[in-house]
Amino acid sequence: MSLPAHRSLLALLTAVAVGCAPQGDAPADGSTASGAATGSPLAERCAPDNGGLTLPDGFCAWIAVDSLPGARHVEVASNGDVLVALRDTRTTRDGPVRTGGVAVLRDADGNGILDAAGRFGETGGNDVVLHGGYLYFAPDDRVLRWPFPEGATEPAGAAEVLVTGLPATQNHTAKSIAVSGDDLFVNIGSPSNACMQQSRTVGSPGQDPCPELDTRAGIWRFSASTPGQTQADGSRYATGLRNVVALRLHPGQDQLYGVVHGRDQLHGMWPERYTVEQNAENPSEEFVRITEGSDFGWPYCYHDPETGEKLLAPEYGGDGTEVGRCADADMPLVGFPAHWAPNDLEFYTGSQFPERYRGGAFVAFHGSWNRAPLPQAGYQVAFVPAAGASFGPEWETFADGFRAEGADDTARPVGLAVGPDGSLYVTDSVRGRIWRIVYAGS
Numbered sequence: 001m002s003l004p005a006h007r008s009l010l011a012l013l014t015a016v017a018v019g020c021a022p023q024g025d026a027p028a029d030g031s032t033a034s035g036a037a038t039g040s041p042l043a044e045r046c047a048p049d050n051g052g053l054t055l056p057d058g059f060c061a062w063i064a065v066d067s068l069p070g071a072r073h074v075e076v077a078s079n080g081d082v083l084v085a086l087r088d089t090r091t092t093r094d095g096p097v098r099t100g101g102v103a104v105l106r107d108a109d110g111n112g113i114l115d116a117a118g119r120f121g122e123t124g125g126n127d128v129v130l131h132g133g134y135l136y137f138a139p140d141d142r143v144l145r146w147p148f149p150e151g152a153t154e155p156a157g158a159a160e161v162l163v164t165g166l167p168a169t170q171n172h173t174a175k176s177i178a179v180s181g182d183d184l185f186v187n188i189g190s191p192s193n194a195c196m197q198q199s200r201t202v203g204s205p206g207q208d209p210c211p212e213l214d215t216r217a218g219i220w221r222f223s224a225s226t227p228g229q230t231q232a233d234g235s236r237y238a239t240g241l242r243n244v245v246a247l248r249l250h251p252g253q254d255q256l257y258g259v260v261h262g263r264d265q266l267h268g269m270w271p272e273r274y275t276v277e278q279n280a281e282n283p284s285e286e287f288v289r290i291t292e293g294s295d296f297g298w299p300y301c302y303h304d305p306e307t308g309e310k311l312l313a314p315e316y317g318g319d320g321t322e323v324g325r326c327a328d329a330d331m332p333l334v335g336f337p338a339h340w341a342p343n344d345l346e347f348y349t350g351s352q353f354p355e356r357y358r359g360g361a362f363v364a365f366h367g368s369w370n371r372a373p374l375p376q377a378g379y380q381v382a383f384v385p386a387a388g389a390s391f392g393p394e395w396e397t398f399a400d401g402f403r404a405e406g407a408d409d410t411a412r413p414v415g416l417a418v419g420p421d422g423s424l425y426v427t428d429s430v431r432g433r434i435w436r437i438v439y440a441g442s
Helices: 003-014 041-045 276-281 324-328
Strands: 059-065 071-076 082-086 089-092 095-098 101-106 115-120 125-131 134-139 142-147 160-164 177-180 183-188 218-223 235-239 246-250 255-259 285-290 301-304 309-312 334-336 342-347 361-365 380-384 396-399 413-418 424-428 434-439
Touching: 041 434, 071 424, 082 134, 082 413, 101 125, 101 134, 125 177, 134 177, 160 183, 160 218, 177 246, 183 246, 246 342, 255 342, 285 342, 285 361, 309 324, 361 413, 380 413
Parallel strands: 071 125, 071 413, 342 413
Antiparallel strands: 059 434, 071 082, 082 101, 082 125, 089 095, 101 115, 125 134, 134 142, 142 160, 177 183, 183 218, 218 235, 246 255, 255 285, 285 334, 301 309, 342 361, 361 380, 380 396, 413 424, 424 434
């Protein structure tokens, strides 16, 4: 298919950049809506309302894409092109839209708005990674790659299917990937909440040992260059991780990190042991350093944010205070609030942001569904400062305002990427918006 046909198809299927001109002119005094001076030329593109976001002083933003249905994780090439993984089908304000594959977006005229430049692949997926002249893409049941020269808008050849037949049933089917040298790391999420004998049934005990751990709830390592692998050709690199949608290789350390979706329904399944308030605040969403042989304890254990300990899960005899076998489980670097649903992790490798952000970590939270009677929460991008060669335990809200009070479908952050100029890109899974956040100066 020719490039113009690609451009037309993407516009038809995903309505890229429809109605997404910058929201208003920059103030005449060279300041943003928050009063920050426009010390960077990029700040001239910022919307007076920062595209609806609330940001720290000195930062501003605009919506670079208004509607890209199915948008998930994102990668920014060295020339500034933005590559976005697209899920299969999403419901928009105009009805269901069929998408899939990878969208290539480019700011061809330098106005800050991303236009359709290419689209390839038909299967929906969650993650994209550029590495060694290839673009890696992760549908639910496989990992494939295309040869992808620098600056390209479409692959230079056919896709190779590196791994096929990955588990993709029941829950947590989306795959996230990371590549280091010839190592391909793949998150394979659990199919259940807590590996109960009868799934999500009040009082049902857990299976012990949990058979899910043989093929799921962990990180698997494969070759990043050998086609035709199955799960049996890989090795389980780390276990006891319920679902690590936010998986990232630290570029300076060559070290794998993730942020874990914790379990749900402590009160719903064990009402005699946990109050509704305890259910809302437990367990932590864990920011973890993942090394070979790591075991973070799921489903037997969960992290209690109040005590900072790993506690024994009620399915395995826990009462909300007992540690038991969980004394040996690996611990998180940071315990985020419960049920916020971490969906991406990005390390800040740029130099545009102030010094305190450099080397730190951003986390995109998709937001909660089960914190009642407390308000639902999350729907934000958090920042974790670097602490030497580690991170945390302190963290802070960086970008908020994605979800209007009382609204269910405003926006939900899902993907993060840092551009070559140091800008931070954030994708949204509801409408498919992409924000570009820059530092304007103090």
